[in-house]
Amino acid sequence: MRRRGSTLLGLLLAAAMLVVLPHSAATAPLSARVVEQLRDQVVTTALPRPLVVVRALGPVAPDRLRATCRSLLRTYPVRCEIRPGRDLLPAWSAWNVDRAQLDARAALDVLFRDRDGEALVELNLTGVDIYEVDKPYVFGLASLTDRIALVSLSRIDDDGGKRLGRRLHKLVLHEVGHALGLHHHDDPSCVMRQDPTTEALDSAPERPCAACHTRLEEQAVRLSRTGQLALDRTRGHLVRGEHDDARLVLAETLHAGEFDAELLRAFATAFFEARQYNEAISVLRFVVKNDPTAAEAHVDLGLCYQMRGREGDHERAIEHLELALELRPDWELVERHLDELL
Numbered sequence: 001m002r003r004r005g006s007t008l009l010g011l012l013l014a015a016a017m018l019v020v021l022p023h024s025a026a027t028a029p030l031s032a033r034v035v036e037q038l039r040d041q042v043v044t045t046a047l048p049r050p051l052v053v054v055r056a057l058g059p060v061a062p063d064r065l066r067a068t069c070r071s072l073l074r075t076y077p078v079r080c081e082i083r084p085g086r087d088l089l090p091a092w093s094a095w096n097v098d099r100a101q102l103d104a105r106a107a108l109d110v111l112f113r114d115r116d117g118e119a120l121v122e123l124n125l126t127g128v129d130i131y132e133v134d135k136p137y138v139f140g141l142a143s144l145t146d147r148i149a150l151v152s153l154s155r156i157d158d159d160g161g162k163r164l165g166r167r168l169h170k171l172v173l174h175e176v177g178h179a180l181g182l183h184h185h186d187d188p189s190c191v192m193r194q195d196p197t198t199e200a201l202d203s204a205p206e207r208p209c210a211a212c213h214t215r216l217e218e219q220a221v222r223l224s225r226t227g228q229l230a231l232d233r234t235r236g237h238l239v240r241g242e243h244d245d246a247r248l249v250l251a252e253t254l255h256a257g258e259f260d261a262e263l264l265r266a267f268a269t270a271f272f273e274a275r276q277y278n279e280a281i282s283v284l285r286f287v288v289k290n291d292p293t294a295a296e297a298h299v300d301l302g303l304c305y306q307m308r309g310r311e312g313d314h315e316r317a318i319e320h321l322e323l324a325l326e327l328r329p330d331w332e333l334v335e336r337h338l339d340e341l342l
């Protein structure tokens with residue numbers, strides 16, 4: 001039952017999250033070209049680009065760090081800075097003595113604890129060999145939630161020179177692509193394809209395909225918004241069950257006034273997914289209080305009440321879904337969900 005319920009809710013939530021973009025695109029066919037031009041301007045001039053911080057984990061030659069930044073700056077709409085590296089020692093808990101390798105997933109978790117406060121994405125280069133469970137080794141790994149990536153030079157650094165440089169370039173673009181929100185794309189012309197061997201890596205393209213690049217540019221604009229860092233940090237805490245830390249970041253964000261309604265809804269979704277309904281409800285009540293016509297926020301709020309299930313929540317859920325439907329009478333998904341509740 002719960003599975004069916006959460007699938008439907010996921011669908012509803014996704015619909016609620018997406019509803020703004022298609023509408024605005026659909027209402028402006030005449031000015032589509034102008035919008036396109038404006039968006040280009042926004043990407044290149046008006047908005048700051050997301051900051052990628054490159055750090056060494058253990059000893060790494062400085063020219064590798066510089067080459068990494070150059071690869072990113074050449075290809076992605078980001079800023080890049082090299083910041084002081086870390087010793088391997090604090091990552092000892094991720095070291096597998098029997099395999100003499102670093103558990104990449106566990107290492108990403110360690111890196112999250114000491115994450116650079118200003119970086120939207122943090123990329124760590126290491127000279128040690130890394131692996132994932134059930135795989136003999138991996139070249140790199142990225143966490144989309146934490147926006148942290150780890151790339152190992154160990155397997156690609158066997159012949160030095162030009163080949164090493166090209167391989168590193170592709171791995172950096174691939175892992176940072178993940179951290180910026182790209183998934184695997186099994187297209188021969190795309191750097192987001194999977195290349196598990198050095199041979200495959202050598203024949204891999206050196207850029208993302210046009211579709212992935214467009215998506216990256218859109219992401220870069222979205223991720224440059226005020227409050228995104230706090231949202232990412234909150235998600236990171238929530239997936240680890242660190243609810244108090246997540247609440248603290250939310251409180252700081254609200255206190256600083258660094259948010260808009262869309263960001264707050266994203267915060268609410270993060271708390272909702274972690275089943276922290278009280279926080280999600282508080283945030284969404286704030287949103288609809290400031291803008292009672294925010295239909296999507298009413299839907300989110302209704303779903304939060306439904307899932308929390310306290311006395312009176314069923315009625316509150318219906319109330320907010322009905323409000324959303326009044327604001328947007330053609331929202332079939334909400335209408336169907338409301339029918340199920342009544």
Ligand SMILES: [Zn+2]
Pocket residue numbers: 174178184194
């Ligand atoms: Zn990948």
Ligand SMILES: [Zn+2]
Pocket residue numbers: 185187190191192208209210211212213
């Ligand atoms: Zn692609």
